[in-house]
Amino acid sequence: MNTTSCEVKPSATERCGCYTISDLAKEFEVTPRALRLYEESGLLEPQRDGQKRIYSERDRVRLRLIIRGKRIGCSLAEVKELFDMYDSSPGESGQIKRLLEKLDERRQALELQRSELALSLADIEQIEQRALETLRELENKGH
DNA sequence: CTTCTTACA
DNA sequence: TGTAAGAA
Structure with a gap:
Protein backbone atom coordinates (compact mmCIF):
# COMPACT_ATOMS: atom_id res chain seq x y z
CA MET A 1 0.00 0.00 0.00
CA SER A 75 27.99 40.77 7.16
CA LEU A 76 28.70 37.11 7.69
CA ALA A 77 31.70 38.16 9.77
CA GLU A 78 29.48 40.21 12.05
CA VAL A 79 27.03 37.37 12.47
CA LYS A 80 29.95 35.14 13.31
CA GLU A 81 31.17 37.59 15.90
CA LEU A 82 27.78 37.46 17.57
CA PHE A 83 27.65 33.68 17.38
CA ASP A 84 31.10 33.29 18.85
CA MET A 85 30.23 35.55 21.72
CA TYR A 86 27.07 33.65 22.43
CA ASP A 87 28.92 30.34 22.30
CA SER A 88 31.59 31.47 24.74
CA SER A 89 29.41 33.44 27.11
CA PRO A 90 25.75 32.47 26.86
CA GLY A 91 23.45 34.93 28.56
CA GLU A 92 26.14 37.52 29.12
CA SER A 93 25.39 41.20 28.78
CA GLY A 94 28.41 41.81 26.57
CA GLN A 95 26.97 40.02 23.59
CA ILE A 96 23.66 41.80 23.96
CA LYS A 97 25.47 45.12 24.08
CA ARG A 98 27.31 44.32 20.88
CA LEU A 99 24.08 43.29 19.25
CA LEU A 100 22.61 46.61 20.30
CA GLU A 101 25.59 48.33 18.72
CA LYS A 102 25.03 46.52 15.46
CA LEU A 103 21.39 47.47 15.48
CA ASP A 104 22.30 51.06 16.13
CA GLU A 105 24.79 51.12 13.29
CA ARG A 106 22.21 49.68 11.00
CA ARG A 107 19.61 52.17 12.12
CA GLN A 108 21.94 55.05 11.42
CA ALA A 109 22.76 53.71 7.97
CA LEU A 110 19.09 53.26 7.14
CA GLU A 111 18.18 56.71 8.40
CA LEU A 112 20.91 58.20 6.27
CA GLN A 113 19.57 56.36 3.26
CA ARG A 114 16.10 57.54 4.11
CA SER A 115 17.15 61.18 4.08
CA GLU A 116 18.94 60.68 0.80
CA LEU A 117 15.84 59.13 -0.68
CA ALA A 118 13.80 62.05 0.54
CA LEU A 119 16.13 64.42 -1.31
CA SER A 120 15.91 62.38 -4.49
CA LEU A 121 12.15 62.29 -4.31
CA ALA A 122 12.02 66.02 -3.74
CA ASP A 123 14.23 66.55 -6.80
CA ILE A 124 12.01 64.35 -8.89
CA GLU A 125 8.93 66.27 -7.88
CA GLN A 126 10.54 69.58 -8.62
CA ILE A 127 11.69 68.50 -12.06
CA GLU A 128 8.32 66.99 -12.70
CA GLN A 129 6.52 70.22 -11.86
CA ARG A 130 8.76 72.27 -14.10
CA ALA A 131 8.35 69.85 -16.94
CA LEU A 132 4.59 69.92 -16.53
CA GLU A 133 4.64 73.70 -16.54
CA THR A 134 6.73 73.82 -19.68
CA LEU A 135 4.41 71.38 -21.32
CA ARG A 136 1.39 73.55 -20.55
CA GLU A 137 3.09 76.60 -22.04
CA LEU A 138 3.90 74.70 -25.20
CA GLU A 139 0.33 73.52 -25.57
CA ASN A 140 -1.02 77.04 -25.11
CA LYS A 141 1.18 78.37 -27.92
CA GLY A 142 0.07 75.60 -30.17
CA HIS A 143 -3.59 76.40 -29.64
C1' DC B 1 18.86 11.70 -8.83
C1' DT B 2 21.41 14.33 -4.90
C1' DT B 3 25.52 16.11 -2.93
C1' DC B 4 30.46 17.28 -2.92
C1' DT B 5 34.52 20.00 -4.33
C1' DT B 6 36.81 23.32 -6.98
C1' DA B 7 37.12 26.94 -10.03
C1' DC B 8 35.55 30.88 -12.51
C1' DA B 9 32.37 34.92 -13.48
C1' DT C 1 26.36 34.03 -4.97
C1' DG C 2 25.42 31.55 -9.46
C1' DT C 3 26.92 28.12 -12.47
C1' DA C 4 29.69 24.47 -14.50
C1' DA C 5 32.31 20.21 -14.46
C1' DG C 6 33.55 15.72 -12.85
C1' DA C 7 33.40 12.38 -9.07
C1' DA C 8 30.96 9.76 -5.57
Whole structure:
Protein backbone atom coordinates (compact mmCIF):
# COMPACT_ATOMS: atom_id res chain seq x y z
CA MET A 1 0.00 0.00 0.00
CA ASN A 2 0.96 3.60 -0.44
CA THR A 3 3.50 3.47 -3.19
CA THR A 4 2.79 6.88 -4.66
CA SER A 5 2.51 9.25 -1.73
CA CYS A 6 3.63 10.50 1.67
CA GLU A 7 6.81 9.87 3.53
CA VAL A 8 7.65 6.24 3.08
CA LYS A 9 11.31 6.87 2.59
CA PRO A 10 12.99 8.17 5.75
CA SER A 11 16.54 7.42 4.67
CA ALA A 12 17.91 8.12 8.15
CA THR A 13 17.23 11.79 8.57
CA GLU A 14 13.55 12.59 8.97
CA ARG A 15 12.16 14.06 12.19
CA CYS A 16 15.15 13.51 14.41
CA GLY A 17 16.35 17.08 14.30
CA CYS A 18 18.32 16.26 11.19
CA TYR A 19 18.14 17.89 7.81
CA THR A 20 19.89 17.52 4.50
CA ILE A 21 21.35 20.52 2.76
CA SER A 22 18.41 20.55 0.38
CA ASP A 23 15.90 20.36 3.24
CA LEU A 24 17.16 23.59 4.74
CA ALA A 25 17.83 25.25 1.42
CA LYS A 26 14.24 24.65 0.48
CA GLU A 27 12.82 25.72 3.82
CA PHE A 28 14.71 29.01 3.89
CA GLU A 29 14.65 29.62 0.18
CA VAL A 30 18.40 29.78 -0.22
CA THR A 31 20.63 27.67 -2.43
CA PRO A 32 22.75 24.83 -1.09
CA ARG A 33 25.62 26.99 -2.24
CA ALA A 34 24.78 29.53 0.42
CA LEU A 35 24.73 26.92 3.16
CA ARG A 36 28.17 25.70 2.15
CA LEU A 37 29.41 29.26 2.16
CA TYR A 38 28.06 29.85 5.68
CA GLU A 39 29.87 26.74 6.76
CA GLU A 40 33.12 27.93 5.22
CA SER A 41 32.62 31.18 7.05
CA GLY A 42 32.40 29.30 10.32
CA LEU A 43 28.74 30.05 10.97
CA LEU A 44 27.48 26.52 10.53
CA GLU A 45 29.12 23.26 11.43
CA PRO A 46 26.94 20.40 10.27
CA GLN A 47 27.90 16.84 11.08
CA ARG A 48 28.96 14.59 8.30
CA ASP A 49 27.72 11.28 7.08
CA GLY A 50 30.71 10.53 4.95
CA GLN A 51 30.68 13.53 2.63
CA LYS A 52 27.05 14.40 3.12
CA ARG A 53 26.27 17.26 5.45
CA ILE A 54 23.80 16.54 8.22
CA TYR A 55 22.25 19.63 9.76
CA SER A 56 20.91 19.59 13.31
CA GLU A 57 18.10 21.59 14.81
CA ARG A 58 20.75 23.91 16.18
CA ASP A 59 22.11 24.47 12.69
CA ARG A 60 18.60 25.25 11.56
CA VAL A 61 18.17 27.82 14.31
CA ARG A 62 21.48 29.36 13.37
CA LEU A 63 20.59 29.49 9.73
CA ARG A 64 17.48 31.43 10.66
CA LEU A 65 19.62 33.87 12.62
CA ILE A 66 22.13 34.20 9.80
CA ILE A 67 19.37 35.10 7.38
CA ARG A 68 17.90 37.59 9.82
CA GLY A 69 21.29 39.11 10.39
CA LYS A 70 21.84 39.50 6.69
CA ARG A 71 18.45 41.10 6.31
CA ILE A 72 19.41 43.63 8.95
CA GLY A 73 22.55 44.31 7.00
CA CYS A 74 25.08 42.33 9.00
CA SER A 75 27.99 40.77 7.16
CA LEU A 76 28.70 37.11 7.69
CA ALA A 77 31.70 38.16 9.77
CA GLU A 78 29.48 40.21 12.05
CA VAL A 79 27.03 37.37 12.47
CA LYS A 80 29.95 35.14 13.31
CA GLU A 81 31.17 37.59 15.90
CA LEU A 82 27.78 37.46 17.57
CA PHE A 83 27.65 33.68 17.38
CA ASP A 84 31.10 33.29 18.85
CA MET A 85 30.23 35.55 21.72
CA TYR A 86 27.07 33.65 22.43
CA ASP A 87 28.92 30.34 22.30
CA SER A 88 31.59 31.47 24.74
CA SER A 89 29.41 33.44 27.11
CA PRO A 90 25.75 32.47 26.86
CA GLY A 91 23.45 34.93 28.56
CA GLU A 92 26.14 37.52 29.12
CA SER A 93 25.39 41.20 28.78
CA GLY A 94 28.41 41.81 26.57
CA GLN A 95 26.97 40.02 23.59
CA ILE A 96 23.66 41.80 23.96
CA LYS A 97 25.47 45.12 24.08
CA ARG A 98 27.31 44.32 20.88
CA LEU A 99 24.08 43.29 19.25
CA LEU A 100 22.61 46.61 20.30
CA GLU A 101 25.59 48.33 18.72
CA LYS A 102 25.03 46.52 15.46
CA LEU A 103 21.39 47.47 15.48
CA ASP A 104 22.30 51.06 16.13
CA GLU A 105 24.79 51.12 13.29
CA ARG A 106 22.21 49.68 11.00
CA ARG A 107 19.61 52.17 12.12
CA GLN A 108 21.94 55.05 11.42
CA ALA A 109 22.76 53.71 7.97
CA LEU A 110 19.09 53.26 7.14
CA GLU A 111 18.18 56.71 8.40
CA LEU A 112 20.91 58.20 6.27
CA GLN A 113 19.57 56.36 3.26
CA ARG A 114 16.10 57.54 4.11
CA SER A 115 17.15 61.18 4.08
CA GLU A 116 18.94 60.68 0.80
CA LEU A 117 15.84 59.13 -0.68
CA ALA A 118 13.80 62.05 0.54
CA LEU A 119 16.13 64.42 -1.31
CA SER A 120 15.91 62.38 -4.49
CA LEU A 121 12.15 62.29 -4.31
CA ALA A 122 12.02 66.02 -3.74
CA ASP A 123 14.23 66.55 -6.80
CA ILE A 124 12.01 64.35 -8.89
CA GLU A 125 8.93 66.27 -7.88
CA GLN A 126 10.54 69.58 -8.62
CA ILE A 127 11.69 68.50 -12.06
CA GLU A 128 8.32 66.99 -12.70
CA GLN A 129 6.52 70.22 -11.86
CA ARG A 130 8.76 72.27 -14.10
CA ALA A 131 8.35 69.85 -16.94
CA LEU A 132 4.59 69.92 -16.53
CA GLU A 133 4.64 73.70 -16.54
CA THR A 134 6.73 73.82 -19.68
CA LEU A 135 4.41 71.38 -21.32
CA ARG A 136 1.39 73.55 -20.55
CA GLU A 137 3.09 76.60 -22.04
CA LEU A 138 3.90 74.70 -25.20
CA GLU A 139 0.33 73.52 -25.57
CA ASN A 140 -1.02 77.04 -25.11
CA LYS A 141 1.18 78.37 -27.92
CA GLY A 142 0.07 75.60 -30.17
CA HIS A 143 -3.59 76.40 -29.64
C1' DC B 1 18.86 11.70 -8.83
C1' DT B 2 21.41 14.33 -4.90
C1' DT B 3 25.52 16.11 -2.93
C1' DC B 4 30.46 17.28 -2.92
C1' DT B 5 34.52 20.00 -4.33
C1' DT B 6 36.81 23.32 -6.98
C1' DA B 7 37.12 26.94 -10.03
C1' DC B 8 35.55 30.88 -12.51
C1' DA B 9 32.37 34.92 -13.48
C1' DT C 1 26.36 34.03 -4.97
C1' DG C 2 25.42 31.55 -9.46
C1' DT C 3 26.92 28.12 -12.47
C1' DA C 4 29.69 24.47 -14.50
C1' DA C 5 32.31 20.21 -14.46
C1' DG C 6 33.55 15.72 -12.85
C1' DA C 7 33.40 12.38 -9.07
C1' DA C 8 30.96 9.76 -5.57
